[in-house]
Amino acid sequence: MVNSLLEVQDLRKHFPVRAGVFSRVMGHIRAVNDVTFSIEPGEVFGLVGESGCGKTTTGKMVLRLIKPTSGKVIFEGIDIMSISGEDMRRLRRKMQIIFQDPYASLNPRMTVGSIVSEPFHIHKIGNPHERLGMSVELLAKVGIGSDSLNRYPHEFSGGQRQRIGIARAIALKPKLIVCDEPLSALDVSIQAQVTNLLMDLRAEQNMAYLFISHDLSVVEHMCDRVAVMYLGKIVEEGSSYDVYSNPIHPYTEALLSATPQADPKSTQNRILLKGDVPSPMNPPDGCVFHTRCPIATFDCKKITPQLEAREPGHRVACIVK
Amino acid sequence: MINGSSRSYARIFINKFSRDHLAVAGGVIVIVLFIVAIFAPFLAPYDPAMINTKNILAEPSLSHLCGTDDLGRDVFSRMLYGARISLTVGFVAIGIAILIGVIIGASAGYFGGWVDDVLMRFVDLMLTIPTFFLILAVIAFMEPSIYNIMVVIGITGWMSVARLVRAEFLSLKTHEFVAAAKALGVSNIMIIIKHILPNSMSPVLVSATLGIGGAILTESALSFLGIGVQPPTPSWGNMLTLGKDNIEFAWWLSVYPGLAIFITVMGYNLLGEGIRDALDPRIN
Numbered sequence: 001m002v003n004s005l006l007e008v009q010d011l012r013k014h015f016p017v018r019a020g021v022f023s024r025v026m027g028h029i030r031a032v033n034d035v036t037f038s039i040e041p042g043e044v045f046g047l048v049g050e051s052g053c054g055k056t057t058t059g060k061m062v063l064r065l066i067k068p069t070s071g072k073v074i075f076e077g078i079d080i081m082s083i084s085g086e087d088m089r090r091l092r093r094k095m096q097i098i099f100q101d102p103y104a105s106l107n108p109r110m111t112v113g114s115i116v117s118e119p120f121h122i123h124k125i126g127n128p129h130e131r132l133g134m135s136v137e138l139l140a141k142v143g144i145g146s147d148s149l150n151r152y153p154h155e156f157s158g159g160q161r162q163r164i165g166i167a168r169a170i171a172l173k174p175k176l177i178v179c180d181e182p183l184s185a186l187d188v189s190i191q192a193q194v195t196n197l198l199m200d201l202r203a204e205q206n207m208a209y210l211f212i213s214h215d216l217s218v219v220e221h222m223c224d225r226v227a228v229m230y231l232g233k234i235v236e237e238g239s240s241y242d243v244y245s246n247p248i249h250p251y252t253e254a255l256l257s258a259t260p261q262a263d264p265k266s267t268q269n270r271i272l273l274k275g276d277v278p279s280p281m282n283p284p285d286g287c288v289f290h291t292r293c294p295i296a297t298f299d300c301k302k303i304t305p306q307l308e309a310r311e312p313g314h315r316v317a318c319i320v321k
Numbered sequence: 322m323i324n325g326s327s328r329s330y331a332r333i334f335i336n337k338f339s340r341d342h343l344a345v346a347g348g349v350i351v352i353v354l355f356i357v358a359i360f361a362p363f364l365a366p367y368d369p370a371m372i373n374t375k376n377i378l379a380e381p382s383l384s385h386l387c388g389t390d391d392l393g394r395d396v397f398s399r400m401l402y403g404a405r406i407s408l409t410v411g412f413v414a415i416g417i418a419i420l421i422g423v424i425i426g427a428s429a430g431y432f433g434g435w436v437d438d439v440l441m442r443f444v445d446l447m448l449t450i451p452t453f454f455l456i457l458a459v460i461a462f463m464e465p466s467i468y469n470i471m472v473v474i475g476i477t478g479w480m481s482v483a484r485l486v487r488a489e490f491l492s493l494k495t496h497e498f499v500a501a502a503k504a505l506g507v508s509n510i511m512i513i514i515k516h517i518l519p520n521s522m523s524p525v526l527v528s529a530t531l532g533i534g535g536a537i538l539t540e541s542a543l544s545f546l547g548i549g550v551q552p553p554t555p556s557w558g559n560m561l562t563l564g565k566d567n568i569e570f571a572w573w574l575s576v577y578p579g580l581a582i583f584i585t586v587m588g589y590n591l592l593g594e595g596i597r598d599a600l601d602p603r604i605n
Contacts, residue, residue, distance in 0.1 A: 063504050092506035105497040109519040122506050154330075168501065
């Protein structure tokens with residue numbers, strides 16, 4: 001674990017909730033609670049969970065786009081929360097992000113050419129002529145023709161825009177890309193294209209992905225390792241194979257049983273969870289999942305389970321199983 | 322969406338604008354005023370400062386379209402030159418207001434927190450002072466001149482711009498393209514200038530167009546009170562002062578400059594409202 005590309009340690013983000021005339025702090029949204037994981041160079045690490053479980057917040061904290069309440073993010077041995085803004089800007093060459101909504105992630109007033117060449121400007125790479133060449137090359141890599149340089153984002157379809165966003169993210173040849181649900185705003189056929197593009201680029205440039213998604217089948221297809229999040233906590237983490245073939249945490253089991261099956265005859269037992277996700281402002285004591293867990297015992301209300309290894313590289317936070 | 326041309330936003334705007342007849346009328350008025358102001362020396366039949374004591378307070382006629390004043394100067398020529406003053410004051414004053422308003426509004430909206438609190442309370446404070454009396458008070462300490470007037474109108478008129486820009490920044494800064502720029506390492510100042518500002522300019526444009534009419538009106542009022550543009554430089558406001566002194570015998574001294582102010586301010590208001598409606602996607 002010494003040579004990890006990224007190490008996230010006890011990362012926590014509590015958003016204060018203010019109300020009243022004097023904006024007093026009335027409580028905290030516990031978006032992310034003591035999340036710990038690491039990503040190796042060139043690895044695809046999946047972060048799955050339902051909406052509002054803190055996946056995106058985690059992704060943004062990894063890039064210091066949101067300041068964590070506490071915890072560390074260590075990238076190539078450097079604690080990125082402790083370095084100066086100037087050092088951080090230099091480090092940003094090595095870590096990039098691809099966003100969920102391709103309609104919001106490109107500046108509507110900038111041409112595609114200036115969007116994809118902006119990284120070169122910021123980090124003072126090349127002269128204007130070389131930058132143009134590099135932009136054309138980048139766009140070609142994601143399958144967009146050079147005639148698009150002077151066009152505006154609204155002239156492109158969702159899938160094309162997402163590929164422009166990917167071109168911008170890979171421009172500086174980063175070591176890590178946070179993919180924040182890059183597929184969920186796209187049509188299924190386009191999803192496949194973008195998935196393949198991401199996998200090809202990874203193989204070519206040896207990048208690691210922190211792949212945030214709620215689509216379990218895409219994560220299984222793409223990721224080497226997976227972490228399952230529920231209400232701001234990682235409940236299970238392991239290699240994709242282990243987690244998918246042998247889910248241990250009851251939440252993971254329920255999540256996997258909800259994946260649609262292509263075979264109409266397959267008889268799978270769907271585990272239906274009762275109730276809603278509790279409010280992150282007031283998460284339950286003990287195991288955060290105990291209010292909906294089909295196998296919860298009395299102890300689950302009191303004991304907060306820690307992530308413990310069940311088999312090599314497969315960690316689960318559950319005291320029952 | 323896919324096949325739209327680069328200029329499709331502009332095309333939609335022009336389509337909507339051209340269907341709004343009042344807005345087009347406003348635009349024509351503004352363009353005519355520009356031509357008049359720029360080409361005043363060529364269009365004016367007489368030198369606006371030429372005194373002719375043999376022909377004072379002459380009624381409008383073919384040789385003097387709007388008559389002459391108490392020194393025998395041609396009112397029509399003086400009005401053409403007065404258009405220069407009005408346009409200059411309108412544009413420069415609003416330019417200053419926009420510059421201050423954009424800087425304060427952008428800082429407040431982008432940085433938020435205590436910066437926002439301090440700047441917006443300052444805006445509230447400025448808004449509690451009746452603008453016109455503030456201008457009167459400031460002018461009282463300075464030499465009355467067109468430059469002072471422009472500056473004073475500018476520094477008392479930026480608050481609405483600041484509020485508009487702040488509101489735009491508050492919503493735009495949450496867009497993902499801003500986060501993408503941050504992730505690339507773009508500095509705060511460049512994010513403000515290059516990424517957010519160009520997207521927040523349409524309400525500012527509307528407010529500026531409407532504000533120019535107001536600035537012209539303020540300049541006229543100040544000049545009318547004798548603390549604005551000083552004679553012999555002709556401005557519509559100080560021409561009205563002259564008209565007031567002679568209103569019993571020479572109505573044309575008041576009516577024509579008054580009409581000029583009225584039409585100009587109306588022109589800018591119609592244009593501004595037309596731009597606002599054409600930029601509003603909810604109005605078809």
